[in-house]
Amino acid sequence: MNDICCIGHITLDKIITPKQTVYMPGGTSYYFSHGICHLKDHAHYKLVTSLASSEYQSVNELRAKGINVEVIPSRYTVYFENKYGENQNNRTQRVLAKADPFTVEKLKHLEARFFHLGSLLSDDFPLEVIKFMSAKGILSVDAQGYLREVRGEKVYPVDWEEKREALKYIDILKVNEHEAAVLTGSSDYDEAVHLLHEWGVKEVLLTLGSEGSLIYAENKLYRIPAYPPREVVDATGCGDTYMLGYLYMRNKGASYAEAGTFAAALSTIKLEKSGPFCGTEQMASDIIKRSPLKAERLTSVADMLQLQ
Numbered sequence: 001m002n003d004i005c006c007i008g009h010i011t012l013d014k015i016i017t018p019k020q021t022v023y024m025p026g027g028t029s030y031y032f033s034h035g036i037c038h039l040k041d042h043a044h045y046k047l048v049t050s051l052a053s054s055e056y057q058s059v060n061e062l063r064a065k066g067i068n069v070e071v072i073p074s075r076y077t078v079y080f081e082n083k084y085g086e087n088q089n090n091r092t093q094r095v096l097a098k099a100d101p102f103t104v105e106k107l108k109h110l111e112a113r114f115f116h117l118g119s120l121l122s123d124d125f126p127l128e129v130i131k132f133m134s135a136k137g138i139l140s141v142d143a144q145g146y147l148r149e150v151r152g153e154k155v156y157p158v159d160w161e162e163k164r165e166a167l168k169y170i171d172i173l174k175v176n177e178h179e180a181a182v183l184t185g186s187s188d189y190d191e192a193v194h195l196l197h198e199w200g201v202k203e204v205l206l207t208l209g210s211e212g213s214l215i216y217a218e219n220k221l222y223r224i225p226a227y228p229p230r231e232v233v234d235a236t237g238c239g240d241t242y243m244l245g246y247l248y249m250r251n252k253g254a255s256y257a258e259a260g261t262f263a264a265a266l267s268t269i270k271l272e273k274s275g276p277f278c279g280t281e282q283m284a285s286d287i288i289k290r291s292p293l294k295a296e297r298l299t300s301v302a303d304m305l306q307l308q
Helices: 028-036 057-064 127-134 142-145 163-169 177-184 189-198 238-251 257-269 280-289 301-307
Strands: 002-007 009-016 021-026 044-052 068-073 078-084 091-095 112-119 138-140 148-151 154-157 174-176 203-207 213-217 219-222 296-298
Touching: 002 028, 021 028, 021 138, 028 044, 028 057, 044 057, 044 203, 057 068, 078 280, 091 148, 091 154, 091 238, 112 127, 127 138, 127 163, 138 142, 138 238, 142 148, 142 174, 142 177, 163 280, 174 189, 174 238, 177 189, 177 203, 189 203, 189 213, 203 238, 213 257, 219 257, 238 257
Parallel strands: 002 044, 002 112, 009 078, 044 068, 112 138, 138 174, 174 203
Antiparallel strands: 009 021, 078 091, 148 154, 203 213, 213 219, 219 296
């Protein structure tokens, strides 16, 4: 039995920032796996990914780091171009190739306490996969892929047509402010997290970039600070780093606020370098200890606005 199993495509990424252009592997599964291997308790972690046989170098690198990787063969590997402006919260994308979707048949043998579906495109994980995996463990989903539809090479924002049915089966959902607005039709953070919770999600994680994040669970709202980085280098993979930190700590029995705070600190460390998180738990603890910023219990998002 694994503690955490991340499922998702490893991609080929072209990352363009004002400072540099970098070619490297990517995707939720890549950033999640490379990040978690730097944490103390990753022995019971497993990655399930899918990519073309010509791109196994990234898999071999993960295995060399001690990560248990299962590969589902695909005809192609997902190829993303991510372009950032001076504001790292803004990104434009192109998709130059797509991998085969995941299916229940290919995943039905898996066993874990937590499953994290790292969706990149709208057809990566069909509804039947969500339903099936929710019965096998605590199901965590990154909503980003369900809101991206590829037409030609361009990525278009779309709503998740099956969201009301799918969210009933999802225990933990990560969204940013734009994704929350698309899913709920509301740009009011308070209303958005409450709606997602009402539709079935037990733990709603709303990431807000440099403004921090909100966690809504058990009818309680928590504000998690964003710790300022020494330098903003590359935001690619920050959301995945947040999720690996959150699930890692929740698996260890941490509270929602403790898990969110640890996740935020990992994201700050990641933001300071290109590539996956490569820091330590001690570095994250040091950031939390020396910062005057603390997680806070709110009664509403209006409280958060008053605190700023």
